Amino acid sequence: MGFSFSRAPAVKNVVVLGGSYGGLRAARLLAEQLEGMPNYRVIVIERNSHMNHLYALPRFSVLPGHEYKAFIPYIHVFTGQQSRHLIVQANVISMTNHSVTIAPIGGQVDRRDDILSSLGCVATADVQTIPFEYCIYALGASLPDPINVWKPWKDVDAVQGAHKADTSGSMSRIPLPLGSKISAVRWLQHAQQQISALKSLIIVGGGALGIQLTSDIAELYPGHSVTLIHSREQLMPLYDVEVHEECLRRLKELNVQVILNDRLDLDSVKHPHNDEKGRHVVKTLKGHVFAADAILLCTGTVANTRFIVDGLGQDVVNQQNGLIRVLPSLQVTRQPSTAHLGTNSSATLAGDMSFGNIFAVGDVADAFGAIKAGHTAYYQGEVAARNIFKLIKDGPSATLEDYVHGPPAIKVSLGRRHYVVQEGEKVYAKDDGVDDLHVGVMWTSLGFTGEFDMHQ
Secondary structure, X not given: OOEOOOOOOOOEEEEEEOOOHHHHHHHHHHHHHOOOOOOEEEEEEEOOOEEEOHHHHHHHOOOOOOHHHHEEEOOOOOOHHHHHOEEEEOEEEEEOOOEEEEXXXXXXXXXXXXXXXXXXOEEEOOOEEEEOOEEEEXXXXXXXXXXXXXXXXXXXXXXXXXXXXXXXXXXXXXXXOOOOHHHHHHHHHHHHHHHHHOOEEEEEOOOHHHHHHHHHHHHHOOOOEEEEEOOOOOOOXXXXXXXXXXXXXXXXXXXXXXXOOOOEOHHHHHOOEEOOOOOEEEEEOOOOEEEXXXXXXXXXXXXXXXXXXXXXXXXXXXXXXXXEEEOOOOEEOOOOOOOOOOOOHHHHHHHOOOOOOEEEOHHHEEOOOOOOOHHHHHHHHHHHHHHHHHHHHHOOOOOOOOOOOOOOEEEEEOOOOOEXXXXXXXXXXXXOOOOOOOOHHHHHHOOOOOOOOOOO
């Protein structure tokens, strides 16, 4: 059983690889634009059965009772006359400049078609190759271990250094289908239990993830000893110094030990020794020594570019940062793209037509200095979708839209109520946050209205 791809001769596919913030926005906008073009179909390839709201995962990996809210069914993504469009749960295994090959999710347990269909997606039963006229590559970046719900249990325990008894009983031995809501929810529950059992933690990385985890743990478990180590002098270095100052003030208020401008000695992390209390002993490059029950690494994400590199060649990636080279139109190119070209992309593409049908958005794209964030991917997805529609409607001579990134924008939680915001040049802090981070807003943005059950 499962999804069996068969292409009618008159149907042309627009394939979107990845169903998160950027890919999903592009797919929905394309479906709207192609309303009167029944010979075109949008196909989203996504390994998860639900949209994973990544920005809620740090909070829900610490605070119990809300974890199920982070995983949203795709059932309302395509509605009404858009039913010809598909979301297929599968793994991408390879691609060319005109096709993508997919395979079933490994290790699935009891993945019945009727269950997936009720969630708004279908599954592939075997390896299949899907031809496309256009493709949007939106596979994002690898998740840091503390929120990587695809990480096997044994690896999670190893990363977190959890030497305490597993209070979840047999939970970690229950075979669960990877990419399912139940698997991800159990993963977060397991993380909550591990964190509650630990008495001391070292968190490495002073970006949004590290700061959010640190502040939530320190507030929820004031008896824990929590240390944050950051390699630079400024927390959140991509944003104004006022953001750093508010984060630092709040962390100190929560009795977090903050070490700046220093790095962990990786040898001491890979080969730690234990003290008399059984804690891992590690040291920094500047010689500081710390002992803790667990080490949470919130650094080192890598863009998921393997499939496009294998299919199109290594030269589509900027070797300095590992990101996919794009034109201002977000079309994939072999040309260096170190700065915004400031000219219309249709003219720029004239000497580089090889991949004019493939676009890259989100954390994989080398998009002229744009900060990696969900809202960035969202707006890039819109530009890519509009440009594909222009190419479908007007052909290769279409005048395409250039992507121009906006000013810095971010909201960082600093505990259950406190947070800091930067909107352009404006930075401010407030204390009216909620435990579930207003995750319901994301559900309504994906088509849920009225009262709905977030357990689905």
